[in-house]
Amino acid sequence: MNIYGLFIASGLAVGALYALGGVGLVLLNRATGILNFAYGALGALGAMLAWQAMQWGAPEPLVWLLPIFVGAFFSLAFGRYIAPHLSQREPVVKAVATLGFAIVILGFMNLIWIDTPRKLSLTTDTISLNFAGLRVTLTRLIAFGLALTVALSMGVFLARTRTGLMMRSIAADRDVAALLGTPIRRVETLAWGLSGALAGFTGLLFGSLVRLDPATLTFLVIPMIATTVVGRLQSIPITFVAGLVIGVIESLMTLYKPLAPFRAMTPFVVAIITLMWLQRGRLLTFANED
Amino acid sequence: MKKIAVYSASLVGAFMMMTGGAMAAPSCGLSNGQKANGEPIKVGAIVGQTGPDDFSSSGDAAQAFFKCINANGGVNGRPIEFTMEDDQWNPEVAAQVGNKLVKDVGVVALVGSGSFVDMAVNAKLYADEGVMSMAGACAISDCYESSNIVTAAGGPLISSVGAAQWAVAHQGAKNIVCVTTNIPTSGIYGCSWMQKFMENKGLEASIIPLDPASADMNSAVLETIASGADTVLVNMPGGMAAAFLKVAEEQDLRDNFKWISSTPLYDADIPAALGKYWTGVLTVNAELNPIDGTGPDTTNWRAIMETYANEGDPRDTFSQAGYLAAKYFVEAVLKLDPADINRASVTKAIQAISGKTSDMMCGPYYVGLADRHLPNHANIMMQLVDGGFKQVSECTQVDTEYLAPYLAIEKEMGISN
Numbered sequence: 001m002n003i004y005g006l007f008i009a010s011g012l013a014v015g016a017l018y019a020l021g022g023v024g025l026v027l028l029n030r031a032t033g034i035l036n037f038a039y040g041a042l043g044a045l046g047a048m049l050a051w052q053a054m055q056w057g058a059p060e061p062l063v064w065l066l067p068i069f070v071g072a073f074f075s076l077a078f079g080r081y082i083a084p085h086l087s088q089r090e091p092v093v094k095a096v097a098t099l100g101f102a103i104v105i106l107g108f109m110n111l112i113w114i115d116t117p118r119k120l121s122l123t124t125d126t127i128s129l130n131f132a133g134l135r136v137t138l139t140r141l142i143a144f145g146l147a148l149t150v151a152l153s154m155g156v157f158l159a160r161t162r163t164g165l166m167m168r169s170i171a172a173d174r175d176v177a178a179l180l181g182t183p184i185r186r187v188e189t190l191a192w193g194l195s196g197a198l199a200g201f202t203g204l205l206f207g208s209l210v211r212l213d214p215a216t217l218t219f220l221v222i223p224m225i226a227t228t229v230v231g232r233l234q235s236i237p238i239t240f241v242a243g244l245v246i247g248v249i250e251s252l253m254t255l256y257k258p259l260a261p262f263r264a265m266t267p268f269v270v271a272i273i274t275l276m277w278l279q280r281g282r283l284l285t286f287a288n289e290d
Numbered sequence: 291m292k293k294i295a296v297y298s299a300s301l302v303g304a305f306m307m308m309t310g311g312a313m314a315a316p317s318c319g320l321s322n323g324q325k326a327n328g329e330p331i332k333v334g335a336i337v338g339q340t341g342p343d344d345f346s347s348s349g350d351a352a353q354a355f356f357k358c359i360n361a362n363g364g365v366n367g368r369p370i371e372f373t374m375e376d377d378q379w380n381p382e383v384a385a386q387v388g389n390k391l392v393k394d395v396g397v398v399a400l401v402g403s404g405s406f407v408d409m410a411v412n413a414k415l416y417a418d419e420g421v422m423s424m425a426g427a428c429a430i431s432d433c434y435e436s437s438n439i440v441t442a443a444g445g446p447l448i449s450s451v452g453a454a455q456w457a458v459a460h461q462g463a464k465n466i467v468c469v470t471t472n473i474p475t476s477g478i479y480g481c482s483w484m485q486k487f488m489e490n491k492g493l494e495a496s497i498i499p500l501d502p503a504s505a506d507m508n509s510a511v512l513e514t515i516a517s518g519a520d521t522v523l524v525n526m527p528g529g530m531a532a533a534f535l536k537v538a539e540e541q542d543l544r545d546n547f548k549w550i551s552s553t554p555l556y557d558a559d560i561p562a563a564l565g566k567y568w569t570g571v572l573t574v575n576a577e578l579n580p581i582d583g584t585g586p587d588t589t590n591w592r593a594i595m596e597t598y599a600n601e602g603d604p605r606d607t608f609s610q611a612g613y614l615a616a617k618y619f620v621e622a623v624l625k626l627d628p629a630d631i632n633r634a635s636v637t638k639a640i641q642a643i644s645g646k647t648s649d650m651m652c653g654p655y656y657v658g659l660a661d662r663h664l665p666n667h668a669n670i671m672m673q674l675v676d677g678g679f680k681q682v683s684e685c686t687q688v689d690t691e692y693l694a695p696y697l698a699i700e701k702e703m704g705i706s707n
Binding site: 003006007010011013014110114115116117118119121125128134135137210211212213216247250251254260261262263264 | 344513516531532533541557
């Protein structure tokens with residue numbers, strides 16, 4: 001058994017989760033210009049409701065579908081009724097509004113589900129195959145496959161389809177896009193819905209693979225954002241690769257004892273180094289006029 | 291970090307149904323059924339309610355006990371006005387609420403606190419202001435190394451060493467790896483003394499510290515495999531521990547190691563959360579005796595929680611510790627002249643507590659005038675069985691050099707533990 005192979009396989013499994021989250025964030029940002037801090041909270045809500053449905057004896061297909069609809073519903077609600085009021089504000093104001101939304105959802109979850117150890121067990125957790133000596137469950141393979149599929153399809157969708165072009169034009173300049181006749185509400189609604197559905201499904205996988213805890217799942221958005229920073233909030237392929245690379249580096253750090261306890265900082269260190277490299281010789285501001 | 295231990299009320303209810311006994315009437319203080327109407331005695335508690343985990347069950351139990359006291363004659367006619375503050379696991383907030391309770395509200399004592407930060411932040415304040423904290427849930431070393439803080443719970447060190455000691459004696463453990471949080475005064479504090487215990491026996495031990503924020507339990511499991519240990523000691527809050535054990539299950543490691551844990555996994559929700567895979571495999575240390583015990587204190591604690599606590603308040607080890615703290619506090623102040631109950635007299639009364647025995651604890655509870663307090667240094671082991679736990683060891687004194695100063699204090703006080 002090659003020890004490096006084991007840790008790389010393990011890192012890819014976690015990296016796929018970062019990548020999946022990062023891709024959903026970039027998708028919304030490219031379509032609406034909003035960095036959605038509530039992405040993790042939407043996923044957490046989906047995962048908690050899926051767990052609750054499971055406790056009530058709901059059939060497993062429903063358990064898988066529920067978070068997708070829950071994520072899409074709440075994301076749409078925010079995108080439809082709150083985000084348009086902030087359309088003229090700076091990107092940082094929009095981002096902070098989503099942070100507020102995340103805190104509201106988290107507070108709601110803490111109210112409903114008192115803090116206690118829970119486990120979200122999916123049938124796919126029980127099916128596994130051996131990869132480089134590591135047993136990889138079907139849930140992890142789904143996460144990896146989904147991240148890859150979403151990254152590829154969303155990349156193509158944004159770059160090659162008419163709706164994708166409209167999304168990019170809105171993100172680039174909402175007013176100009178409106179003047180050109182882009183159906184802003186319809187396109188933004190679609191982006192919020194897609195991103196929310198992805199957030200819900202990511203939450204379900206995270207709930208099963210990481211920890212079924214509202215706060216943990218809500219704040220996993222932070223390392224996800226680190227992957228999007230590497231992709232400069234624009235590039236879906238770079239974000240995807242960044243997620244995987246961060247996962248693998250984080251895992252391999254386990255082998256180096258002095259750094260092992262600090263490996264949770266990997267996403268941020270990678271993001272900071274990338275930012276410094278990308279911003280060399282330039283003035284960084286929150287807006288995109290730099 | 292996750293909840294250290296939460297037992298559902300349903301388990302207690304199920305137990306009561308099984309034993310066929312009706313819930314006994316709660317008994318507390320004067321037990322005269324008369325509402326106390328005198329001048330209130332101000333008592334406080336600081337709990338880590340919101341934050342990484344809800345760590346407030348000891349405060350909830352103290353609150354329930356004081357409600358019972360107020361409905362039963364109070365402290366010789368004086369009711370207890372109990373103020374419970376949330377430190378949000380934030381040292382700054384802990385300092386604020388500590389100052390508020392001690393300096394602004396003017397509490398005579400703190401009873402039933404449960405926190406990861408209060409004891410570290412406020413130990414000096416309590417000492418400087420001459421106020422005692424009879425805590426419930428203590429997860430950090432400061433709780434056991436301060437002159438004005440005492441608790442009935444043994445803490446992560448006593449629990450970790452107790453678990454290791456059992457594994458060495460009953461499972462032939464020769465090399466233990468302790469998987470824990472990277473918090474120096476909590477996880478590392480417990481595991482490093484477990485390591486010393488093993489080294490003193492000529493055995494091996496290692497520590498895998500984890501960041502509670504880490505999403506990656508896979509690497510921790512791989513590190514565990516690479517450690518070369520024959521026994522895994524899980525010393526983490528329940529949620530983290532459940533996540534770690536889930537990944538270990540994915541890798542089908544059950545039969546590769548012996549599995550033990552400190553108190554956090556002695557939790558009624560854990561058997562369901564972990565599933566059948568760990569049945570008969572995982573053995574957990576409990577700092578206090580089983581919650582479904584039939585002794586007078588355990589029965590009365592359940593009755594008080596049933597009558598005076600909220601339905602959702604956990605019935606767990608730390609709830610038991612909060613009950614004991616409140617009970618011993620009331621017993622101490624009942625001896626005082628009701629007109630002369632102030633901080634100085636209460637502190638003196640608490641420091642005079644000695645030789646209190648309970649079916650909840652393996653040894654006596656005492657306070658005294660020492661610069662540190664750790665009355666509870668014996669515990670039991672509970673094995674995960676189908677849907678619950680079964681006790682697999684009797685009360686055992688924990689064997690660690692850490693206890694040397696405490697045993698010297700006990701000798702000086704004439705306490706045989």
